Amino acid sequence: MTRYGFETRMIHAGSEPEPVTGARQTPIFQNTSYVFHDADDAAALFNLQSFGFIYSRLTNPTVAALEERLASLEGGRGATCAASGHAAQLLAFFPFMEKGDRFVASNRLYGGSITQFSKTFAKFGWEVDFVDTGDLDAVRAAIGPATKALFAESLANPGGVVSDLEALARVAKDAGILFIVDNTMATPALCRPIEWGADLVVHSTTKFISGNGTSMGGAVIDSGTFDWAQNDRYGGLTGPEPAYHGLSFYESIGEMAFTAHYHAVGLRDLGATMAPMNAFLTLLGLETLSLRMERHCDNAATVAAFLAAHPAVAWVSFAGSDRSPFKPLADRYFGGRYGSVFTFGLKGGYAAGMALVESCTLLSHLANIGDTRSLILHPASTTHRQLTDAQRIAAGAGPEVVRISVGLETVKDILADLDQALTRAGQAAQAAE
Amino acid sequence: MEQDLAYSDPFLADILGRTRTIAMVGASANWNRPSHFVMKYMQTKGFRVLPVNPRDAGGEILGEAVVATLAEVAAPVDFVDIFRNAEAAGAITDEAIALAAEKGIRTIWMQLGVRNDAAAARASAAGLDVVMNRCPKIEFGRLNRELSWGGFDSGIVSSRRRRMRPI
Ligand SMILES: Cc1ncc(COP(=O)(O)O)c(C=O)c1O
Numbered sequence: 090m091t092r093y094g095f096e097t098r099m100i101h102a103g104s105e106p107e108p109v110t111g112a113r114q115t116p117i118f119q120n121t122s123y124v125f126h127d128a129d130d131a132a133a134l135f136n137l138q139s140f141g142f143i144y145s146r147l148t149n150p151t152v153a154a155l156e157e158r159l160a161s162l163e164g165g166r167g168a169t170c171a172a173s174g175h176a177a178q179l180l181a182f183f184p185f186m187e188k189g190d191r192f193v194a195s196n197r198l199y200g201g202s203i204t205q206f207s208k209t210f211a212k213f214g215w216e217v218d219f220v221d222t223g224d225l226d227a228v229r230a231a232i233g234p235a236t237k238a239l240f241a242e243s244l245a246n247p248g249g250v251v252s253d254l255e256a257l258a259r260v261a262k263d264a265g266i267l268f269i270v271d272n273t274m275a276t277p278a279l280c281r282p283i284e285w286g287a288d289l290v291v292h293s294t295t296k297f298i299s300g301n302g303t304s305m306g307g308a309v310i311d312s313g314t315f316d317w318a319q320n321d322r323y324g325g326l327t328g329p330e331p332a333y334h335g336l337s338f339y340e341s342i343g344e345m346a347f348t349a350h351y352h353a354v355g356l357r358d359l360g361a362t363m364a365p366m367n368a369f370l371t372l373l374g375l376e377t378l379s380l381r382m383e384r385h386c387d388n389a390a391t392v393a394a395f396l397a398a399h400p401a402v403a404w405v406s407f408a409g410s411d412r413s414p415f416k417p418l419a420d421r422y423f424g425g426r427y428g429s430v431f432t433f434g435l436k437g438g439y440a441a442g443m444a445l446v447e448s449c450t451l452l453s454h455l456a457n458i459g460d461t462r463s464l465i466l467h468p469a470s471t472t473h474r475q476l477t478d479a480q481r482i483a484a485g486a487g488p489e490v491v492r493i494s495v496g497l498e499t500v501k502d503i504l505a506d507l508d509q510a511l512t513r514a515g516q517a518a519q520a521a522e
Numbered sequence: 523m524e525q526d527l528a529y530s531d532p533f534l535a536d537i538l539g540r541t542r543t544i545a546m547v548g549a550s551a552n553w554n555r556p557s558h559f560v561m562k563y564m565q566t567k568g569f570r571v572l573p574v575n576p577r578d579a580g581g582e583i584l585g586e587a588v589v590a591t592l593a594e595v596a597a598p599v600d601f602v603d604i605f606r607n608a609e610a611a612g613a614i615t616d617e618a619i620a621l622a623a624e625k626g627i628r629t630i631w632m633q634l635g636v637r638n639d640a641a642a643a644r645a646s647a648a649g650l651d652v653v654m655n656r657c658p659k660i661e662f663g664r665l666n667r668e669l670s671w672g673g674f675d676s677g678i679v680s681s682r683r684r685r686m687r688p689i
Contacts, residue, residue, distance in 0.1 A: 093679050103670060106683040130566070136553070138562045140668035148671060156673030167674040336554045343556075343634055345660070348673050 095162065095278070100376045103157030110159070117369045118150040137333065137342070137353060147352050151365040155372050159308050162375070163290050164278040166313025167348030169356065170368060171305060174273060174293025175205055176361035177307025181269060181291050183359060184350045185237050185325045193231045194240040195222040196483045197250045200473040202271070203480060206240075217424040218481075218490050222252055238267040239321055243282055243422065244274040246458060247432045247468065247492040248485025251418040258286025265320045273297070274430055278382040279423040288315040289347075296459025297429075300374035300381055304367035309351060313344040323335075326350060381461070381497065383427035388503065389495040395504050396433050401441070401511045403434040406485060427491030430458045431497040432468075432485055435511075437518025439488040442467040444517030446491065448510035450500055463496035463503050527637070529657055531678070534661050537629050537651055541601040545592055545625075546656070547607030547614050547646065549573030551583045556633075557605040558583070560659040567662060572597060592617050598626040603658060608638045615641035619648045631658060 093101070106116045123132040123142035133139040142148050152170050160168040171177040184190070194206055196219040206217040218231045222241045239261045241252040249330070254270065261268035269289045270282035276297045282290050292298060293304035317323040317339045326346055329335035332354065338346040356362055363371075386409075393407035408419040409427030419427050435441040445465070446454045452465040456472050466472065466485035481487060495503065544564060549571070550557045561571045561584055572595050573583045579590035589595055589646065592614065602618045604611045611632050618627050630645045632638065632654040642652040663669040664676045667684075 092677075097679060101679040101681070102675070105667070105680045108684040111683045133562060133566060138559045139566055140663050140671050142671060148673070150671065153671050153673055157670045157675055160673065160675040161677075165675065167672065169673050185672060225593070334554060341554060341556050341559060343657075345672070352672060 096379055098158070098161045099378050102161035103154040104372065115151060115154045115369065115372055118145075119365055120149075121145045135409050137336070137349065145365070146360055146362050147356050149365050150369070151364075151372075152363050152368040155294075155363075155368040155375075156308070158372065159277075159292070159294075160310055160374055162281075162378075163272070163310040164277075164281050164283045164312075165290065165310035166344055168308050168310040169348055169351035170294070170308045170363040171356070172307065172361040174271075174291070174295055174307040175201065176359070177291050177293070177309050178205060178271075180307075180351055180355045180359060181289055181309045182210070182215065182238070183355050184265070184347065185323050186210075186213070187325070189216070189219060189235060190214075191216045191235045192232065192238040192240060193218045193220055193228060193236055195242065195245065195250075195252065196220060196480075197222075197248055197485060198240075198243045198271070199273075200468065200476055200481075200484055200486060201248040203473050203484065205487045221483075222257060223250075225236055225253075225256055225260055228257065229264070229265055232260075232264045232266065235284075236264070236266055238269050239264075240271070240447045242271040242274060243280050244408065244419070244428050246274050247410045247430055247484070248492075249413060249415060249427075249431045250485065251415040251422065253418055254280075254282055254285035254287065254422055261288075262286065266322065267315060275423055275429050276378060276382055278379040279386075279426050279428065282387065283310070283312045285422065287489065288312050293373050297382065297385070297456070298374055298378065298459075299371040300378065300459065300461060301370070302457060302460035302462065303374075304370040306363050306367050306371050311347040311351075312519045313347070315347070317346065330354065349424050382426070382429075384497050385495060386426040388497065388500045389429035389431065390427065391500050392493065392495050392503055392507070393431060393433075395507070397471050398509075399511060401436055401515045403436045403489065405431065405433040407431040407433075430492065432490050432492050434487070434489040435491060435514060435518070437489070437514055437521075439469065440521035441514040442489055442491050443470060443516035445510050445514035448513040449506055450509075451498065451506035452493070452510075458492075458494035460494065461497045462495040463498060463506075466492045468492050529653055529656070531665060533651075534653065534656075535665050536630075537601070537653065538658065538662050538665065541629065542604050543570055543597055543599050544571045544601045544602045545574055545595050545599040545627075546571050546605060547574040547592060549575050549578075549583055549588070550605075551575075551578050551581065551588075556657075560603070560605075560633075561656060563614060563659045564662070570597070572599065592621055592625075595625065600626055601629040601631060601658075602627055604630070604632045606636070608632075608636050611636050611638040612641040615645050619645055619650065621647060622650060629653070631656070633657060634660070
């Protein structure tokens, strides 16, 4: 079978001409439900014996086009989209986590993930053990009999921390548990975790994948290669599913079981479905992903170098910097690109951080990343506010830290805005003393 | 299992396109067994599926009479779908080769997870097309883009507008 190149699949995978009308761009199927041919057709659909659409909470043609494209780009068997990145994370764990089950996660995750895992998941009786995933012995030690998965970000938001994907995949494989990678910051244009041994990949498509700051969205991509029957940890997929008359998903659907379960059970019962309009906008964004990522990364490298040389800046945590301990991992896994989101520390501390974000006139002060626009944020006073001091520091979001998501504007304009804002930040820090 | 088993889309499409009747060895009467899923699906796509299973011989599955052996299948058969393990697949393949001229058998298809290279070589030498470790339901669904509806990667890229089939 011809395997088309990444850029070709970025544009075409999942989207051939619509056969009824010939429409070349993927139509927005803005409908909730689908007509059955007859009662037997309906029964076969409800029993999962045939492929087809029933109700858009489960599947929708526009959303399915995005799912197929993401599966293709990540090298997975199938994908399931969700209303947001966080919805995708909930969905990712849902098929196999029971009350009292545990998973191990990196302690440097995006702050919102740390909160979701430690606070909200705990309400379902799902327990997380945070560890420094750079320490493989600590990861091994944290895996116990009730542990079902290991979770890390390929490139962590925002600290510039890069995971050793291949080594972590091996630890998970040896323990017989799933390895889940949040690939939001790197995107499949830079890194395809399944190629390094990940079993599941999750995305907030809200970020670089949609790319224009238009649409909330998330996705779970299944490699299709995890052996759910290798031990007795994954009864949710190997055992009888009561809501489908005792069907065993893994036995009946094999390598497609997980993606089928996400739609037929996960989306059906959690209801966190992606809207067709958002899927359409995300498909549009994907068409230019690799081009945008190239420019995002180039601009980011220029901005990082500028900041590193600036007298008001104490440090820059950019994986592409020669001083970054993560540069060798980034070179290995991201092919010489380093993403466009990173943090830097201001000598003026908390007051300077606040003043900097308030003084920008081109960079937007807001809580998002991965937009065409350059974005800036002071995590300690915003996204990471709910964490403890220790968690903030572990997540790379101490008081002096500023996060930047470098956009696609003319790079000298980004530098000029930062320069004037850094001057004001310095003045504010002096005044605060 | 996947390594070195690559079948082109046109090859699979040709087999599925020319097939009218499938003998399914190992068909199950139990609705939530994989073989039952496949039989039901292929029926809805217009294939006739004739179940072979000694345990259920004399009974009926999805409206078709069950027989104990391939030799007892009454109608012409173009395609033998083997829903048994790799070892059993050897003897079934030999039986199919012996019956090929009489029944019109042109394809030996071993299900997902089933691979018997020696049997495949014998069938190829006898002029039969062989597919191993694949599911006809998944391949039919994939080639007709139905698999894509569930969020799966079909591996297909095309700028051609597909013709709708007359109903
Ligand atoms: C790395 C990472 N993962 C997950 C999420 C959550 O995604 P969403 O905001 O789409 O729910 C985010 C959002 O900031 C993120 O940056």
